[in-house]
Amino acid sequence: MKRFGMFASALLLGTMLAGAAQAKTLVYCSEGSPENFTPAMNTTGTSFDAARPLYNQLVEFERGSTNVVPSLAESWDVSPDGMTITFKLRPGVKFHSGVNGFTPTRDFNADDVIWSFDRQWKPDHPYAKVSGGAYDYFNDMGMPDLLKSIEKIDDLTVKMTLNEPNAPIIANLAMDFATIASAEYADFLMKKGTPEQFDQIPVGTGPFQFVAYQKDAVIRFKAFDDYWGGKAKIDDLVYAITPDNTARYAKLKAGECHVMGYPNPADLEAMGKDEAINLLQQAGLNIGYLAMNAQKPPFDKKEVRQAINMAIDRDSILKEVYQGAGQKAKNLIPPTIWSYNDAVTDYEYNPEKAKEMLKAAGVENLQSDLWWMPVQRPYNPNAKRMAEMMQADLAKVGINAELKSFEWGEYRKRLQAGEHQMGLLGWTGDNGDPDNFFFLRGCDAQGTPASQNITKWCNKDFNDMLFQARKLSETADRTKIYEQMQVLQKEEAPDVTIAHSTVFEPIRKEVIDYKISPFGRHEFYGVDIQE
Amino acid sequence: MLRFFLKRVVLTLPTFFALMFVTFLMIRLVPGDPVEVRLGERGISPERHAELLREMGLDRPVWQQFADYVWGLFHGDFGVSIITKTPVVREFLTLFPATLELTLCAMIFAITLGIPAGVIAATRRGGIYDQTLMGLALTGYSMPIFWWGLLLILVMSNTLHLTPVSGRIDLIKYYFEPVTGFMLIDSLLSGQKGAFLDAVRHLILPTIVLGTVPLATVARMTRSAMLEVLGEDYVRTARAKGLTWRRIIGLHALRNALIPVVTVIGLQIGTLLAGAVLTETIFSWPGVGKWLVESIARRDYPALQGGIMLISSIVILCNVIVDVLYGLINPRIRHAH
Numbered sequence: 001m002k003r004f005g006m007f008a009s010a011l012l013l014g015t016m017l018a019g020a021a022q023a024k025t026l027v028y029c030s031e032g033s034p035e036n037f038t039p040a041m042n043t044t045g046t047s048f049d050a051a052r053p054l055y056n057q058l059v060e061f062e063r064g065s066t067n068v069v070p071s072l073a074e075s076w077d078v079s080p081d082g083m084t085i086t087f088k089l090r091p092g093v094k095f096h097s098g099v100n101g102f103t104p105t106r107d108f109n110a111d112d113v114i115w116s117f118d119r120q121w122k123p124d125h126p127y128a129k130v131s132g133g134a135y136d137y138f139n140d141m142g143m144p145d146l147l148k149s150i151e152k153i154d155d156l157t158v159k160m161t162l163n164e165p166n167a168p169i170i171a172n173l174a175m176d177f178a179t180i181a182s183a184e185y186a187d188f189l190m191k192k193g194t195p196e197q198f199d200q201i202p203v204g205t206g207p208f209q210f211v212a213y214q215k216d217a218v219i220r221f222k223a224f225d226d227y228w229g230g231k232a233k234i235d236d237l238v239y240a241i242t243p244d245n246t247a248r249y250a251k252l253k254a255g256e257c258h259v260m261g262y263p264n265p266a267d268l269e270a271m272g273k274d275e276a277i278n279l280l281q282q283a284g285l286n287i288g289y290l291a292m293n294a295q296k297p298p299f300d301k302k303e304v305r306q307a308i309n310m311a312i313d314r315d316s317i318l319k320e321v322y323q324g325a326g327q328k329a330k331n332l333i334p335p336t337i338w339s340y341n342d343a344v345t346d347y348e349y350n351p352e353k354a355k356e357m358l359k360a361a362g363v364e365n366l367q368s369d370l371w372w373m374p375v376q377r378p379y380n381p382n383a384k385r386m387a388e389m390m391q392a393d394l395a396k397v398g399i400n401a402e403l404k405s406f407e408w409g410e411y412r413k414r415l416q417a418g419e420h421q422m423g424l425l426g427w428t429g430d431n432g433d434p435d436n437f438f439f440l441r442g443c444d445a446q447g448t449p450a451s452q453n454i455t456k457w458c459n460k461d462f463n464d465m466l467f468q469a470r471k472l473s474e475t476a477d478r479t480k481i482y483e484q485m486q487v488l489q490k491e492e493a494p495d496v497t498i499a500h501s502t503v504f505e506p507i508r509k510e511v512i513d514y515k516i517s518p519f520g521r522h523e524f525y526g527v528d529i530q531e
Numbered sequence: 532m533l534r535f536f537l538k539r540v541v542l543t544l545p546t547f548f549a550l551m552f553v554t555f556l557m558i559r560l561v562p563g564d565p566v567e568v569r570l571g572e573r574g575i576s577p578e579r580h581a582e583l584l585r586e587m588g589l590d591r592p593v594w595q596q597f598a599d600y601v602w603g604l605f606h607g608d609f610g611v612s613i614i615t616k617t618p619v620v621r622e623f624l625t626l627f628p629a630t631l632e633l634t635l636c637a638m639i640f641a642i643t644l645g646i647p648a649g650v651i652a653a654t655r656r657g658g659i660y661d662q663t664l665m666g667l668a669l670t671g672y673s674m675p676i677f678w679w680g681l682l683l684i685l686v687m688s689n690t691l692h693l694t695p696v697s698g699r700i701d702l703i704k705y706y707f708e709p710v711t712g713f714m715l716i717d718s719l720l721s722g723q724k725g726a727f728l729d730a731v732r733h734l735i736l737p738t739i740v741l742g743t744v745p746l747a748t749v750a751r752m753t754r755s756a757m758l759e760v761l762g763e764d765y766v767r768t769a770r771a772k773g774l775t776w777r778r779i780i781g782l783h784a785l786r787n788a789l790i791p792v793v794t795v796i797g798l799q800i801g802t803l804l805a806g807a808v809l810t811e812t813i814f815s816w817p818g819v820g821k822w823l824v825e826s827i828a829r830r831d832y833p834a835l836q837g838g839i840m841l842i843s844s845i846v847i848l849c850n851v852i853v854d855v856l857y858g859l860i861n862p863r864i865r866h867a868h
Binding site for chain 2: 025027032033035036043044131132133134136139140196199212214215216217218220238240241242243244246247250251253254256377407408409410412413416425426427428451452
């Protein structure tokens with residue numbers, strides 16, 4: 001019977017589709033299947049991309065940038081002491097209707113906001129354990145420590161109280177994990193006895209609504225007529241799951257998809273020449289760096305760290321390892337993030353001077369290790385090759401660096417424990433806030449380096465500024481502090497900032513208004529297709 | 532006959548046990564666990580790591596996990612994927628029809644071309660046909676699947692525009708819910724005009740790519756079996772009787788020559804399923820091969836264990852069937868046992 005029902009609905013849908021033959025369909029060649037459709041539980045870009053058309057957050061990143069703009073919250077006020085944030089919610093926001101037999105009886109309101117955060121926060125929430133219940137990002141972004149309470153003032157007002165002033169939290173709320181779901185849909189499924197469907201058959205307020213998902217094959221969405229921001233320009237959005245990057249490019253060339261993610265670097269040249277394709281590019285929100293362990297001599301000496309900065313020929317690394325798909329990093333933050341200080345003077349490649357400085361610091365015939373990660377990362381396409389080139393550069397100034405590596409999980413753990421002298425790592429930004437990068441060189445109040453700070457460098461001035469900036473809510477005030485921090489960091493040189501890799505995204509020429517995202521997101525609301 | 536059959540079935544039991552053990556152990560020997568492989572630069576606190584492993588049931592001693600796994604298997608429970616939280620059997624059944632459809636098509640492709648090619652080569656032994664066909668077969672046999680697939684896409688799809696690049700159906704033109712999971716059947720059931728032909732067009736390249744190695748094997752096997760049979764006394768007798776060449780080949784020689792070929796075809800099922808992993812990746816074919824590869828990357832132990840057990844069971848079952856068929860065709864085998 002069920003089969004027959006599916007068959008009948010397929011027939012009906014088929015007829016409907018045939019009737020609307022002129023519908024505009026955009027096909028995105030995605031790289032894999034999502035784990036589920038609940039961003040709060042996911043950690044991969046693939047899963048976030050799959051859920052993004054369906055949902056909104058209180059605030060969101062403006063498409064193609066890291067700016068935070070209003071979304072489900074029309075506005076927000078931060079109290080003078082920075083301890084409370086009051087959100088004014090957007091009235092008249094509709095949830096998708098008709099998905100999985102659910103028809104919403106009310107508009108979006110404060111209950112949905114409370115429900116969505118409580119699921120990740122309160123272990124006694126009815127949905128806390130549904131579908132496994134691991135809320136990685138909520139925990140990783142430190143939300144349990146930051147939040148004191150979230151209260152409903154009225155249907156369209158929510159008050160968030162913090163444990164300490166924290167300006168970057170607004171940027172956190174634009175991240176995918178902070179997606180707002182429908183509390184009413186959750187109740188509906190709980191009553192039906194199928195709560196796990198909440199994460200498989202999603203209902204949200206987003207510009208597209210869910211139609212169907214076939215594992216490893218396709219995800220289908222259709223434009224939501226009642227979207228609060230206005231109906232999308234395309235009618236149907238299709239994710240054609242295509243795991244092989246060469247096959248994705250072949251499909252793009254053949255017109256079987258309009259946009260593809262994660263091109264094979266070897267294909268970039270051909271893509272650039274292809275007349276049917278626009279190759280978009282942007283500096284990625286990331287940094288690849290070499291960390292020197294400031295707790296291990298002689299790296300505790302600033303002069304030694306500076307000398308190593310001068311000994312490494314980053315231009316050659318950019319050419320050979322990044323093959324041009326990267327830009328030399330002067331600061332820890334990439335230039336796409338506000339407060340980037342372009343006035344900072346970078347170290348010149350100067351092995352002679354480096355040698356002199358090492359000699360002056362009393363360092364001769366230094367034996368060190370140099371760790372490289374065994375995996376390709378967005379900010380470092382080939383850590384082994386990079387380490388080999390650095391080894392050669394260091395040998396020229398009399399440093400004998402021994403290359404070392406471990407399995408990825410082990411590698412990261414040991415670096416965080418500070419077992420290395422020199423080690424390669426990097427970072428991909430989460431929310432476009434400078435704090436999301438500078439915390440990588442942060443320490444706690446007692447001067448113990450945070451586990452993420454693999455340089456193990458603790459500088460009181462730097463740390464004080466880091467904490468001070470978190471307490472200020474005005475971007476202009478924070479900018480001044482971050483600019484100073486960049487100057488100080490360059491002078492102290494706990495690391496060699498190597499490169500920000502470039503993100504490429506090929507799209508077909510008929511696609512209009514697609515914007516490449518610094519976060520590596522793929523977003524289709526506002527995109528159109530020329531017929 | 533029944534005794535022979537039962538004996539064959541009993542003989543597969545050690546294979547099953549070995550498989551259970553090996554699939555369980557191998558994936559655990561791969562460094563990293565399902566929590567760790569998901570992490571980026573941020574890492575995780577040891578407490579949270581332990582908590583997540585506990586939630587997945589991976590904190591218990593390995594022997595206990597193994598016992599649970601075996602216990603589950605005996606009760607038909609293949610476990611639940613720790614990534615998608617879906618029962619492994621359900622995931623498998625969603626994806627397997629795609630693999631089966633592709634494998635069957637590749638098999639039909641290999642047999643319908645391979646046997647005639649082998650026969651032609653054998654009957655014209657040493658001639659230009661023989662040399663060309665066997666040269667091609669050797670090339671096909673040594674063809675790296677990945678390279679072959681991409682080459683075909685480049686030529687057939689991107690340059691000549693004869694076939695679609697990948698997928699199972701044109702996603703812009705057609706949409707229907709899967710009923711059987713077999714795209715050829717579902718496209719017919721959908722009643723949408725042109726859907727069936729489109730599904731066929733999508734099958735062409737993956738079928739050729741996956742069927743190439745078995746095609747070469749079947750052709751070579753048919754040729755050597757035919758050559759052997761053609762030298763037999765009864766073939767000479769048949770010729771002496773003045774039977775037509777066609778009748779000799781078709782009726783007397785081929786039927787006997789096919790006996791070893793059937794075995795080879797049975798053994799090809801394993802090869803086909805292994806080849807499906809690569810073919811599915813190149814052609815974005817939503818089958819079990821790709822799913823298994825992903826499960827390794829994600830350290831999704833239950834999905835991998837369950838998936839391999841299910842596929843192996845199918846391969847083993849096919850081999851038993853082939854053995855039994857072989858016994859039916861060739862009484863000498865049956866009685867030798």
